[in-house]
Each structure stands twice: as structure tokens, then as C-alpha cells.
Amino acid sequence: MFEGTWLVMLREDYVFAEEMGGGEKVCGCALAENTADFFLLGNSFLRGYYSIHSLSDGYLGIVPHTHSTKPFAVKSNPTTSPPLPPPQQHMHTWITISLISLLWFLFISLFFHRWMVVSMKIEVFVACLIWGVLTIALLFVMVFVVAPALNAVFSGGEVFPAI
Secondary structure: OEEEEEEEOOEEEEEEEEEHHHHEEEHHHHHHHHOOOOOOOOOHHHEEEEEEEEEEOEEEEEEOOOOOOOOOEEEEEOOOOOOOOOOOHHHHHHHHHHHHHHHHHHHHHHHHHHHHHHHHHOHHHHHHHHHHHHHHHHHHHHHHHHHHHHHHHHOOOOOOOOO
């Protein structure tokens, strides 16, 4: 935490593999002891962030770059733990959910709505209300049940971990 703001430093930022002469590999750590009254934030800390310096205003801005896995800096109370990063979302999860949503919309608009209005003799307003409620229910199931399960499947993890 730096002046009430959590800044993330991932393990990949300070632990690295280095190849020595003769092909030998060693594990290195990019942290060093500091006995000064200040902290020096170097490459290990700034990896994944853009930093903006303004000496005239006494300003240092830190923002994750486009390809960074680090979250934005978050203001927080010093007694709280750091904010949890958002869960990693797999691209195939959202492609699958988009296809299911598209198929649902086509089914509703091409068949279900017509069947309700023509065969069941339900008024258009009531039919729209029914399929609106069904669509919202499907949305909740997709976001809270299907998306986490698909993320686990596409990430190679357990779909429903043991409690």
C-alpha cells in the first residue's frame, strides 16, 4: 500500500529464471534489502504499468498498460486487505455464451413469440413480458452458473470443486 492505494506486484515481476554460462539455469529474485528511509520502485515493481512523472506538480501516475494483467490502483483503508483481482475470463467462454444468447434470441423471436401469439392466443404485450422474464432468467443462469463452469473447463480446472 502506497499512500492509501494498493499497487500490485505479481510473483512474475520479481522471480525470474536466468541462464548462466554453459546453459545452466538459476532462479533469481529481483528484490534487495533497503536500509534507507525511502523505497526505490524499480523495473520489478513497474513491470506491467505505465508511469507518468511530473516533477513540477510532484505527481506520479501509475496505470496498467494494455497487455498487463495488473489491476488499476485502488484507494483503500490501510487496515483492509488488498483488493482481489477480477477472475480471469476465458475468451471461449464469452464466445460460447454469445452463441447461446444469439440462438435463444432467434428461437424466441422466430418461433416462441409467434407460437404464443398465434397458437396460444396470448396478447403481444403479455407474450413480450413472458419472453422478457425468461430472457432475464437465462441471463442470470448464464452469468452465475454457465460462465464460471465454462471458465473452469477452458482453463483445465474443476467445474464444480469439492467443498
